[in-house]
Amino acid sequence: xxxxxxxxxxxxxxxxxxxxxxxxxxxxxxxxxxxxxxxxxxxxxxxxxxxxxxxxxxxxxxxxxxxxxxxxxxxxxxxxxxxxxxxxxxxxxxxxxxxxxxxxxxxxxxxxxxxxxxxxxxxxxxxxxxxxxxxxxxxxxxxxxxxxxxxxxxxxxxxxxxxxxxxxxxxxxxxxxxxxxxxxxxxxxxxxxxxxxxxxxxxxxxxxxxxxxxxxxxxxxxxxxxxxxxxxxxxxxxxxxxxxxxxxxxxxxxxxxxxxxxxxxxxxxxxxxxxxxxxxxxxxxxxxxxxxxxxxxxxx
Amino acid sequence: xxxxxxxxxxxxxxxxxxxxxxxxxxxxxxxxxxxxxxxxxxxxxxxxxxxxxxxxxxxxxxxxxxxxxxxxxxxxxxxxxxxxxxxxxxxxxxxxxxxxxxxxxxxxxxxxxxxxxxxxxxxxxxxxxxxxxxxxxxxxxxxxxxxxxxxxxxxxxxxxxxxxxxxxxxxxxxxxxxxxxxxxxxxxxxxxxxxxxxxxxxxxxxxxxxxxxxxxxxxxxxxxxxxxxxxxxxxxxxxxxxxxxxxxxxxxxxxxxxxxxxxxxxxxxxxxxxxxxxxxxxxxxxxxxxxxxxxxxxxx
DNA sequence: TAAAAATACTCCATAGGTATTTTAT
DNA sequence: ATAAAATACCTATGGAGTATTTTTA
Numbered sequence: 001x002x003x004x005x006x007x008x009x010x011x012x013x014x015x016x017x018x019x020x021x022x023x024x025x026x027x028x029x030x031x032x033x034x035x036x037x038x039x040x041x042x043x044x045x046x047x048x049x050x051x052x053x054x055x056x057x058x059x060x061x062x063x064x065x066x067x068x069x070x071x072x073x074x075x076x077x078x079x080x081x082x083x084x085x086x087x088x089x090x091x092x093x094x095x096x097x098x099x100x101x102x103x104x105x106x107x108x109x110x111x112x113x114x115x116x117x118x119x120x121x122x123x124x125x126x127x128x129x130x131x132x133x134x135x136x137x138x139x140x141x142x143x144x145x146x147x148x149x150x151x152x153x154x155x156x157x158x159x160x161x162x163x164x165x166x167x168x169x170x171x172x173x174x175x176x177x178x179x180x181x182x183x184x185x186x187x188x189x190x191x192x193x194x195x196x197x198x199x200x201x202x203x204x205x206x207x208x209x210x211x212x213x214x215x216x217x218x219x220x221x222x223x224x225x226x227x228x229x230x231x232x233x234x235x236x237x238x239x240x241x242x243x244x245x246x247x248x249x250x251x252x253x254x255x256x257x258x259x260x261x262x263x264x265x266x267x268x269x270x271x272x273x274x275x276x277x278x279x280x281x282x283x284x285x286x287x288x289x290x291x292x293x294x295x296x297x298x299x300x
Numbered sequence: 301x302x303x304x305x306x307x308x309x310x311x312x313x314x315x316x317x318x319x320x321x322x323x324x325x326x327x328x329x330x331x332x333x334x335x336x337x338x339x340x341x342x343x344x345x346x347x348x349x350x351x352x353x354x355x356x357x358x359x360x361x362x363x364x365x366x367x368x369x370x371x372x373x374x375x376x377x378x379x380x381x382x383x384x385x386x387x388x389x390x391x392x393x394x395x396x397x398x399x400x401x402x403x404x405x406x407x408x409x410x411x412x413x414x415x416x417x418x419x420x421x422x423x424x425x426x427x428x429x430x431x432x433x434x435x436x437x438x439x440x441x442x443x444x445x446x447x448x449x450x451x452x453x454x455x456x457x458x459x460x461x462x463x464x465x466x467x468x469x470x471x472x473x474x475x476x477x478x479x480x481x482x483x484x485x486x487x488x489x490x491x492x493x494x495x496x497x498x499x500x501x502x503x504x505x506x507x508x509x510x511x512x513x514x515x516x517x518x519x520x521x522x523x524x525x526x527x528x529x530x531x532x533x534x535x536x537x538x539x540x541x542x543x544x545x546x547x548x549x550x551x552x553x554x555x556x557x558x559x560x561x562x563x564x565x566x567x568x569x570x571x572x573x574x575x576x577x578x579x580x581x582x583x584x585x586x587x588x589x590x591x592x593x594x595x596x597x598x599x600x
Numbered sequence: 601t602a603a604a605a606a607t608a609c610t611c612c613a614t615a616g617g618t619a620t621t622t623t624a625t
Numbered sequence: 626a627t628a629a630a631a632t633a634c635c636t637a638t639g640g641a642g643t644a645t646t647t648t649t650a
Binding site: 603607621622 | 626627628629630631632633634635636637638639640641642643644645646647648649650
């Protein structure tokens, strides 16, 4: 049987003071109480920790050894308490964060430094999941947080919008639309719009906007990632809608991809941080969402 | 308030199984018992460690962090228990050993390796004290063990003789007695016998033997250590009684000191390991004494 | 409706207290 | 005679049980 924390406290006090009465006073209990618990400890661990010497007691070598170990345990318990108190105002421990693939590579790197600064003792475990499995994992508490695009059609979740992410039109530099500084929605009417494979919310958003604009898309060509799509765009296989957040990475100089803003309507997606409504850390999650939004706003 | 060990066990079980019922079963308690203690823990540390998810529960990030710390604590508690059980058959922890100055430099080095082998997890703190303060410190439990010469005239102590240590006559190589292989007691009648200062039991033993043999000693010359005495012997200032145990160090080639056995009577001192009679580890001390005796016997 | 956890309650083991005795200075 | 710890004995808190309700898939 493991000793009680209380017994370890008494043992440490006894070793520190070498005097039952003073040890008891230091623990705010009476002398017989401490004596009894020390006796109990000895019974459980099978070793004498005290020896009567003169009209006082002495702690045995074995007792001193145990007291040393007990001090380590009490120290660890105090650190546990301190960690718990930190958890009230700060995220701690392993935080499992899921992000959709069209967000993860472009936004996480920008917000993580600020998150680490605000919550130094959190360990982030990052996972890439498409919207549906991400929400399932979030609902099952296999994830603590999800970073995805609105709408989140599930009242088990709360969210905080971290970024309004306008769509740009991405094309090869020699594309016929590339000589204009802006592109109108009507202008993409006859273009082939490349799409991500099924399950990506960005695919659905793109489809919706293109349907509205009357654009074509070749159902046969699908990319497994936005990065792949952009390489197809660079190869002149078509155009695509690119979230602004991906612009720095996917349409920077040398990629063979250029972007143009839309002139008339301004299509965009809302990226949000989501969590289960009843999560005890909900207030911290909400604050974290605002922190991310601030961080992304000042980066723009 | 620090959490109880029991609460930490429950938290770890909960984190391990992710299921209150199974966690309770693993702890051999009922589900409401574990739930109640988890609730208690949450109240004391001020943090929610569980969250209802579907028809089960999930451990929060803060809870996982606390569980990780709890595992460390339980591990340390188990090691404390194991250490305690070791203490039943083996000396552990800081053992404070006092030895008289005419024994410490000559015997400790010979027995320590065997002691370390038999009791690997003991930390020896060695102290040199003359007989009277050594016995006082031993009685006050400021020391656990004493290594000194018999007789030990105090029934608070038990002892085990570790070595019968014959006295040899030490002299300069050109001394008139050095040309004989043995020296008779009568032969030292007119010699100046050099003495240690007051408080050394070896001084008293030497005096007693010399009185009996009728030898002189110059009350004005006293050495602060046996080593000093031997250097005085080498300088031709007189002879002294040297314990055999010190021979290897004090009368080896090049020291300017040679020794001769006595031919008729064989004076000697008994060196013993002593401890307080009621010391809980007394059986181990006794065994240790026998171990030392064996080690010294096979060295001779 | 069935599984899982929370709640309500009862009980008793034990940590803790007071009073006293034993032990050693 | 006094200081210190052990012992005896009583009390009450809280850890653990059973029974039941709530929640949700």
